[in-house]
Amino acid sequence: xxxxxxxxxxxxxxxxxxxxxxxxxxxxxxxxxxxxxxxxxxxxxxxxxxxxxxxxxxxxxxxxxxxxxxxxxxxxxxxxxxxxxxxxxxxxxxxxxxxxxxxxxxxxxxxxxxxxxxxxxxxxxxxxxxxxxxxxxxxxxxxxxxxxxxxxxxxxxx
Numbered sequence: 420x421x422x423x424x425x426x427x428x429x430x431x432x433x434x435x436x437x438x439x440x441x442x443x444x445x446x447x448x449x450x451x452x453x454x455x456x457x458x459x460x461x462x463x464x465x466x467x468x469x470x471x472x473x474x475x476x477x478x479x480x481x482x483x484x485x486x487x488x489x490x491x492x493x494x495x496x497x498x499x500x501x502x503x504x505x506x507x508x509x510x511x512x513x514x515x516x517x518x519x520x521x522x523x524x525x526x527x528x529x530x531x532x533x534x535x536x537x538x539x540x541x542x543x544x545x546x547x548x549x550x551x552x553x554x555x556x557x558x559x560x561x562x563x564x565x566x567x568x569x570x571x572x573x574x575x576x577x
Contacts, residue, residue: 435548466516468494475507476576478544482514491522498530509534510542510572517549524557531563540564544572 433440434451441452450457466483468490479497501509509530513519519527531541543559545551546567554560566572 466490468497470497470501473573473576475505476510477501477504477506477508478510478512478572480512480514481516484516484518484520491526494523495526498526502530502533505537506539508540508542508576510544510566512544512569512572513547513550516545517547519550519553524553524559527559527563531559535562542566542572542575544569 434454434456436456437451437454439451439453466481466487469480469482471478471480479494481494498509511527527541527543534541541563543554543563543565544567545565551560551565554563554565564575566575
């Protein structure tokens with residue numbers, strides 16, 4: 420039996436700074452007892468979406484956490500518009516984002532599926548550990564090209 424099953428009213432946290440594993444409340448407001456770093460970094464309120472073109476390649480920059488319905492609808496609308504333009508690739512750069520909800524992941528997967536039928540790649544640009552872990556857990560790192568920064572993206576485009 421796992422500790423999480425024995426003690427369902429606590430949550431286990433792994434400190435980002437020192438790697439210490441400790442128990443905390445379900446809200447995650449606790450700090451690491453070893454180095455006093457909060458369990459969760461402050462999340463920016465909502466997110467912003469911007470779009471750039473690099474020739475026939477489209478880059479969406481998502482700053483903060485896009486999870487409000489209006490933000491997701493804006494992203495969906497912009498993706499639909501770009502896909503209709505027959506771009507050669509679409510990239511999603513996540514800046515100051517540490518959370519991908521199921522709706523955001525759904526948009527990424529649908530975009531990737533649409534482009535892959537045309538033989539076009541989808542890129543994810545991030546170096547956030549939590550975003551990377553979410554993508555790896557769902558094996559999206561196997562079907563989407565994940566790059567650490569914009570320089571790597573520009574290099575990949577040639």
